[in-house]
Amino acid sequence: MLPIDVAAHGSRWRHRHPLEKALLGLGLTVTAVALPPWPGGPLVAAATLAVLLGPAGVAGRQLWRAFRIPLGFCVTGALPLLFAVGGPAGPVSLAPDGPRHAAELLLRTSAASLGVLLFAFTTPVSDVLPRLVRAGVPAPVVDVALVMYRIGFLLLDSVARVRRAQAARLGHTGRAALWRSLAGLAATSFVRAFDRAARLQEGLAGRGYDGALRVLVPGAAVSWRFLAASAALLGALVTVTLTLEGRYL
Numbered sequence: 003m004l005p006i007d008v009a010a011h012g013s014r015w016r017h018r019h020p021l022e023k024a025l026l027g028l029g030l031t032v033t034a035v036a037l038p039p040w041p042g043g044p045l046v047a048a049a050t051l052a053v054l055l056g057p058a059g060v061a062g063r064q065l066w067r068a069f070r071i072p073l074g075f076c077v078t079g080a081l082p083l084l085f086a087v088g089g090p091a092g093p094v095s096l097a098p099d100g101p102r103h104a105a106e107l108l109l110r111t112s113a114a115s116l117g118v119l120l121f122a123f124t125t126p127v128s129d130v131l132p133r134l135v136r137a138g139v140p141a142p143v144v145d146v147a148l149v150m151y152r153i154g155f156l157l158l159d160s161v162a163r164v165r166r167a168q169a170a171r172l173g174h175t176g177r178a179a180l181w182r183s184l185a186g187l188a189a190t191s192f193v194r195a196f197d198r199a200a201r202l203q204e205g206l207a208g209r210g211y212d213g214a215l216r217v218l219v220p221g222a223a224v225s226w227r228f229l230a231a232s233a234a235l236l237g238a239l240v241t242v243t244l245t246l247e248g249r250y251l
Contacts, residue, residue, distance in 0.1 A: 003155060006068050006122055014059040015124040019222040020133060026053075026232040027121030033239055034113035042243040043109030049239055050116040060123045068123070072115035079111065080104040127151055132219045145215045153198055160194045161187065 003011075010016070015023060034046040054060045084100040087093065097103070131151070134144050164187050168174065173183035 004158075005064060006119075007126060009060065009064055009123050010126040013124045014057070016126070016129075017220070017222060018124070018228065019224045020125050020130050021224055022228045022232070023121050023125050024130075025229065026235075027117050029117075029232060029236045030120060030239075031114045031117035033236055034117060035110055037240065037243045038247050039106035039109040041246050042239070043106075043113045045239055045243055047109075047113040047116055049235060050113065050120055053235075054116070054120055054123065058120065058124050065119065065123070068119055069115065072118075073112055076108055076111040076115065080108045083107060128217075129220065132217050141214045148215055148217070149202065153195070153202070156198050157191060157195055160198075161191055164190050 030046055030050050034043060037043075037046065051065075054065055055062060081104065083104040084097060086095050086097040086100070089095065128148075128151070131144050131148050135141050165183075168183040168187065172179070173186075174180050
């Protein structure tokens with residue numbers, strides 16, 4: 003399993019209904035995108051970090067290791083806004099409002115990423131997918147998602163095993179050996195993916211698969227107190243942001 007999935011399974015909020023965490027995480031994400039980037043972005047990011055590191059109990063090191071990946075995409079997406087292509091200043095020049103637009107985009111996207119991580123760190127995928135059928139998602143679609151979720155971990159495990167075997171046989175000692183090992187890894191993973199899929203299909207057929215996977219879902223009741231606290235937090239963020247923007251900016 004991926005570290006973020008392990009953290010979600012051991013989260014303090016694991017027993018809470020996924021709807022509560024989805025509304026809080028999605029609300030923070032929408033707030034970060036919809037509010038003015040300054041001071042909305044830093045306020046939403048600070049509130050999300052406080053929830054993640056406080057009540058949700060996410061370790062700071064785990065959060066940083068997961069956050070640095072979307073942060074890299076945010077920085078990569080903001081950098082092109084610094085430059086203008088064409089015009090009287092030359093083929094490539096600094097855009098007049100480039101730093102401001104790049105900073106606004108970075109504030110919005112980084113704060114929104116934290117909102118998504120709040121849901122990912124507290125809610126395992128296996129708790130969400132079976133409930134989607136009750137929400138109206140067709141059962142075959144949910145079944146395919148569950149199967150792909152399972153196969154993804156099996157393939158990651160196979161890739162790790164093949165890489166360890168290649169390293170033990172000195173397959174990473176030089177550039178040529180590394181390329182050969184990489185090609186062998188891709189070919190082996192491709193073959194094993196088909197093999198896993200065929201075995202999974204045979205297993206489902208042997209168990210009388212009739213078009214619906216039946217899995218046990220841990221029971222959880224929606225807490226109206228939690229929803230009220232989430233609404234209060236989102237309302238406070240909107241109020242404070244609009245107040246600060248109108249008075250001091």
